[in-house]
Amino acid sequence: MKGLRFALPLALFAALVFFLWRGLSLDPREVPSPLIGKPAPAFALAQLDDAAPTLRRDDMLGKVWVLNVWASWCTACREEHALLLAFSGAGIVPIVGLDYKDTQPEAQAWLARFGNPYTATAFDGDGRVGIDFGVYGVPETFVIDRRGVVRFKQVGPLTPQVLEQRILPLLKELSRG
Amino acid sequence: MARRLVAMLLCLAALCAGAAEAPPAAADPALEARMLRIAAELRCLVCQNQTLADSNAALAVDLREQLRTMLRQGRSEAQVLQYMTDRYGDFVRYRPPVQPRTWLLWFGPAVLLAAGLGALSLVLRRRSRLADAAFEPDNDNPAEEGNP
Numbered sequence A: 001m002k003g004l005r006f007a008l009p010l011a012l013f014a015a016l017v018f019f020l021w022r023g024l025s026l027d028p029r030e031v032p033s034p035l036i037g038k039p040a041p042a043f044a045l046a047q048l049d050d051a052a053p054t055l056r057r058d059d060m061l062g063k064v065w066v067l068n069v070w071a072s073w074c075t076a077c078r079e080e081h082a083l084l085l086a087f088s089g090a091g092i093v094p095i096v097g098l099d100y101k102d103t104q105p106e107a108q109a110w111l112a113r114f115g116n117p118y119t120a121t122a123f124d125g126d127g128r129v130g131i132d133f134g135v136y137g138v139p140e141t142f143v144i145d146r147r148g149v150v151r152f153k154q155v156g157p158l159t160p161q162v163l164e165q166r167i168l169p170l171l172k173e174l175s176r177g
Numbered sequence B: 001m002a003r004r005l006v007a008m009l010l011c012l013a014a015l016c017a018g019a020a021e022a023p024p025a026a027a028d029p030a031l032e033a034r035m036l037r038i039a040a041e042l043r044c045l046v047c048q049n050q051t052l053a054d055s056n057a058a059l060a061v062d063l064r065e066q067l068r069t070m071l072r073q074g075r076s077e078a079q080v081l082q083y084m085t086d087r088y089g090d091f092v093r094y095r096p097p098v099q100p101r102t103w104l105l106w107f108g109p110a111v112l113l114a115a116g117l118g119a120l121s122l123v124l125r126r127r128s129r130l131a132d133a134a135f136e137p138d139n140d141n142p143a144e145e146g147n148p
Helices: A002-025 A075-089 A104-114 A128-132 A160-176 B002-018 B029-039 B058-072 B077-088 B100-129
Strands: A065-070 A095-100 A120-124 A140-144 A150-155
Touching: A075 A095, A075 A160, A095 A128, A104 A120, A120 A128, A128 B058, A140 A160, A150 A160, B029 B058, B029 B077, B058 B077
Parallel strands: A065 A095, A095 A120
Antiparallel strands: A065 A140, A140 A150
């Protein structure tokens, strides 16, 4: 009984410290996406390069692919761009760009200036498709499997760590299955 | 003096006239009010401590427009909330739905309060049963010492 008198407050204090400590290390910007495990929203968009045919979600069925949401006004997109170019150069899966709330001339100039890592780029000028994908912090990256189901989402710039530890193993697993 | 005051007021008025005009009032005030009431329940994901109604982030402006469109199409409030949670998750709602996952969130404070009150009454009852000798003598008032 005497022991409990000290042990109980100590245990409660330890629990409190644990939760506060955990809270400090969580990033409130990382909102779990409700899309994970669900089919990617359907879309049919003109490509950034006007001459190209309309890009649809269903065109990508049967393939494992990566959707990268970007914009020419997005400074964080420049951070991940070199990594994206290298990733695309490795030719593991198609990387489709979604040019979010942008203008065609600016987006085209941006790609010309920094390099184009995308197999194809869908142009989402009014951001409707972005809303369907729950985009709120460009750049965002989605991994979508053969059946068109979203398997992974990264909000914010890709980092080598995320690419190597999360995305590449997932792609390997999905391509095998 | 009065003339100077009038001149100053006129200058001020001229300044005000140059300021940005208020955005045009909504075409349909009832719809706008409904939209804002729903938007006030929703979190803006770009600036997370603002509601969708308060925020001026580009995404918030787009989403308000989306809410307007949906309401105009006659969708219900529940359908609009569902549309938002389908895309952004329960996090987007300032009042998350009551479900097993959020029981702790909703009922935790009440449980803590009940536990606290329970512990307090337990301690008080136990103390009231103790004999006076179990307590240290009250030394606040030396005159009454040794005079139970």
